[in-house]
Amino acid sequence: MSGVDALAELDARLAASHMRGQWKSEAFLSAAIGGPKPAGAPYAWRWADVMELMGAAERAMPESLQARRSLIFQNPALPRGTTHTINMGVQMIMPGEVAWAHRHSIAALRFIIEGDEKLTTVVDGRHCVMETGDLVLTPNWSWHDHHNKSDQRALWLDVLDVPLVLGLNQTVYEPGSGADQPNVEPGRRVGALRFAWRESIAATRALQLDPHHGQAYEYRDPDHGGPCLKTLSCKLVRLPPGFSALPSRTSASSVWFVVTGNGSLELAGDEALSWGPRDNFAIPNWTRHAIRNRSDEEAVLFTVSDEPVLQALGLLRQET
Numbered sequence: 001m002s003g004v005d006a007l008a009e010l011d012a013r014l015a016a017s018h019m020r021g022q023w024k025s026e027a028f029l030s031a032a033i034g035g036p037k038p039a040g041a042p043y044a045w046r047w048a049d050v051m052e053l054m055g056a057a058e059r060a061m062p063e064s065l066q067a068r069r070s071l072i073f074q075n076p077a078l079p080r081g082t083t084h085t086i087n088m089g090v091q092m093i094m095p096g097e098v099a100w101a102h103r104h105s106i107a108a109l110r111f112i113i114e115g116d117e118k119l120t121t122v123v124d125g126r127h128c129v130m131e132t133g134d135l136v137l138t139p140n141w142s143w144h145d146h147h148n149k150s151d152q153r154a155l156w157l158d159v160l161d162v163p164l165v166l167g168l169n170q171t172v173y174e175p176g177s178g179a180d181q182p183n184v185e186p187g188r189r190v191g192a193l194r195f196a197w198r199e200s201i202a203a204t205r206a207l208q209l210d211p212h213h214g215q216a217y218e219y220r221d222p223d224h225g226g227p228c229l230k231t232l233s234c235k236l237v238r239l240p241p242g243f244s245a246l247p248s249r250t251s252a253s254s255v256w257f258v259v260t261g262n263g264s265l266e267l268a269g270d271e272a273l274s275w276g277p278r279d280n281f282a283i284p285n286w287t288r289h290a291i292r293n294r295s296d297e298e299a300v301l302f303t304v305s306d307e308p309v310l311q312a313l314g315l316l317r318q319e320t
C-alpha cells in the first residue's frame with residue numbers, strides 16, 4: 001500500500017471512530033496566514049427600501065404588541081446576522097402602541113431615528129426617554145418594554161449581539177406576562193442607559209480629526225469608563241465636508257447608520273458602496289475600507305462593533 005493510500009485509510013478509520021488527524025486542518029490554517037477570512041460581505045440597505053417594506057409590515061401586522069414590528073438586516077453572504085456577531089434592524093411603533101415586556105441574555109441598544117419625549121423604553125424599572133438621536137441601552141437580562149404615547153410614529157435602529165450569543169449557545173429568553181414588566185427591585189440596574197443626542201454630538205464635534213476614522217466619539221459608561229455594553233461598542237462618527245479617510249482594517253465587524261450626509265465606503269479594488277441619509281451598511285471583520293464624505297456638508301454616522309469582545313479575548317487587531 002502506498003503512503004497516500006495508507007493515510008487515506010487512516011483518515012477513514014479515524015472518521016469512523018469520531019476522530020480526525022490535525023493534518024486535515026493544515027489547509028484551514030494556511031488560509032488564515034495574514035488574518036482571518038472576512039465573514040460575510042460588505043452590504044448596504046437603502047432607507048427607501050426599508051420604509052417601503054416597513055409600510056407593508058404595518059399593513060400585515062396591525063399592532064406591535066408581543067411581537068416587535070422590526071425588520072432585521074440579513075447579510076447576503078452569511079447564514080444569519082448583519083455581521084457574523086451583530087444584528088441590526090429598524091423597528092417602528094405607531095402612536096398608542098406598546099411593545100410588550102420581555103428579557104433575554106442578548107444585549108441590545110436603540111438609536112432613535114424618529115422619537116420625542118413621549119416615547120419611552122422602560123429598562124428594569126427605569127424610564128428612558130427616546131428623543132431623536134438618543135442612544136438607549138438594554139443590557140443583557142434587563143426587562144424592557146417600549147411605549148409610544150405621542151401622536152407620531154416612532155422609528156429606531158435596533159442593534160443586538162444575537163449571532164454572537166447564538167454562536168456561544170447562551171440564548172435565554174423570558175417573556176413578560178403582559179405589556180408591562182414585573183416590579184424590579186430599585187437600584188437593580190445601575191450605570192448609564194440613555195445618552196442624549198445633544199451631548200453626544202457636541203462631544204463628537206469637539207474631537208480632533210483622526211486621518212483614518214474622522215471624529216469618532218465612543219459612548220462610554222461614566223461609572224467605569226469602558227464600552228457602554230460588554231459586547232458592543234457604540235460610536236458617533238463625524239466626517240467634515242469632503243473628508244476622505246485613509247484606508248484601514250480591524251478584526252472587529254461593524255454596522256453603520258447614516259444620521260446625516262452623503263458619501264461612500266471605498267473597498268478593495270474599485271468597489272465602493274455609496275450611502276445617503278438613513279442608509280445602513282455592514283463592514284465584515286478584517287475588510288480593508290476607507291470612508292469618504294462626498295458632499296460639502298458634514299456627515300454624521302452611528303456605528304456599532306464587536307470590539308469589546310475581541311479586546312477582552314486578546315483578539316483585536318487593527319491595521320492602518
Ligand SMILES: [Fe+2]
Pocket residue numbers: 102103104108144
Ligand atoms: Fe428585546
